[in-house]
Amino acid sequence: MTTDTEKSDISKTEFEVLDALWKKFPATASEIIQRLNQNKTWHEKTVKTLLSRLVKKQVIDFNKQQRSYLYFPLVERSTYNQKESKSLVSRLFGGKVAPLVAGFAHSDALSKEDVDELKSLIKQWEKKND
Numbered sequence: 001m002t003t004d005t006e007k008s009d010i011s012k013t014e015f016e017v018l019d020a021l022w023k024k025f026p027a028t029a030s031e032i033i034q035r036l037n038q039n040k041t042w043h044e045k046t047v048k049t050l051l052s053r054l055v056k057k058q059v060i061d062f063n064k065q066q067r068s069y070l071y072f073p074l075v076e077r078s079t080y081n082q083k084e085s086k087s088l089v090s091r092l093f094g095g096k097v098a099p100l101v102a103g104f105a106h107s108d109a110l111s112k113e114d115v116d117e118l119k120s121l122i123k124q125w126e127k128k129n130d
Contacts, residue, residue: 010054010057010059013046013050014050014053014054014057014059016036017032017036017047017050017051017054018054018059018060018073018075018080020032020035020036021060021071021072021073022073022077023035025071025072025073026062026063026070026071026072027070027071027072028068028069028070028071029044029047029048029051029068029069029071030044032047032051032071033047051071055071058074059073059074059075060072060073060074060075061074088100101118
């Protein structure tokens with residue numbers, strides 16, 4: 001898998017297809033459709049169109065095996081998450097993370113576990129950067 005973070009932006013529906021592929025790959029279109037249909041009904045033609053778009057955007061690729069195409073991601077989930085997180089913070093908060101966390105804190109969206117995890121991450125960062 002590539003770690004290239006400069007891949008084309010993907011839509012919400014393309015992400016859902018990619019997410020289904022990340023769960024287990026390689027996978028056929030039928031397997032991906034079956035995974036997607038666990039949450040809501042997807043039409044086969046729609047999923048195949050979205051797979052084709054993701055191939056064109058070089059986010060996924062495929063190998064032809066007999067009469068089937070086996071799809072696999074070219075972008076690691078962690079790389080994608082990191083890119084999207086940076087993009088969100090940059091667009092909405094001017095590149096600063098604190099206002100994002102503050103927003104969650106003020107809306108009582110942070111659980112005790114979230115706060116503990118944030119504290120741990122901060123401690124790790126301080127050890128590494130002192």
